[in-house]
Amino acid sequence: MGFLLRLSGLIDRATTLVGRAVVWLLFAAALISAGNAIARKTLAIGSNAMLEIQWYLFAAAFMLGAAATFLNNGHVRIDVLAGRFPTRVRMLIDIVGIVVFLLPLCWFMIDFSLPIVLRAFTSGEVSSNAGGLIRWPVYALLPAGFGLLALQSVSELIKRVACLRGVIPDPLAAGRHEAAAKVAPIPQNLNDGGDR
DSSP, X not given: OHHHHHHHHHHHHHHHHHHHHHHHHHHHHHHHHHHXXXXXXXXXXXXXXXXXXXXXXXXXXHHHHHHHHHHTTOSOOOHHHHTTSOHHHHHHHHHHIIIIIIHHHHHHHHHHHHHHHHHHHHHTOBOSSTTOOBSHHHHHHHHHHHHHHHHHHHHHHHHHHHHHTTSSOOTTTXXXXXXXXXXXXXXXXXXXXXXX
C-alpha cells in the first residue's frame, strides 16, 4: 500500500501543478478579453483569432482544471445524503462511483475524441471564421482533460481503499486531501463500531 500511496501523492502533486497553471490561463483569457473589447470599442478594430483564443483558454481551464477540482473535492455531490453516512459507506460509494462510472467515462471520452484530434491535426483544420485559429489544439483538450481526470481518479481510488483499510484517515474529512499524504498507523481493531 505504501507504493500506491506514494504514486497517489505524485499524481496529486502533478494535478496541483496543472491546477495552478489553469489560474493563469483564466487570467490570460481575462486580459485578452479586456484588450479585445477595448480595441473594438475605441479603435474599431478586432480579430476573430482574439475571440477564439479566449474560447480556447476557457476550454483549457475547464478541461484541465477538472482533475484539480476532483482533488480538492470541489465537484458536485449529494452531500445531504452522503454526509449522513459513516465513513466506510462513503468510501465504498466513492469507490463504486470511480470504478463503475468515472473511469469508464474517461476511457470512453479519450477513445472517442482522439480520432477527432488526429483527423483535425492531419487535415490542418482551421476555424471557418475569417482569421480563425487551427482547431486541433482545442480538440486535444478533451482527451488531455479526461486523461488527467482518469489519473486523478486512480489517485482518489487509492486513497479510498487506503482509508477503508485503516492506513490513512478519511481523505475528505479536512475538505482537502493533505491528510491522505500522511500514512497513519493501522488501528488494532477495525471493527470497533466506530465511524469507519
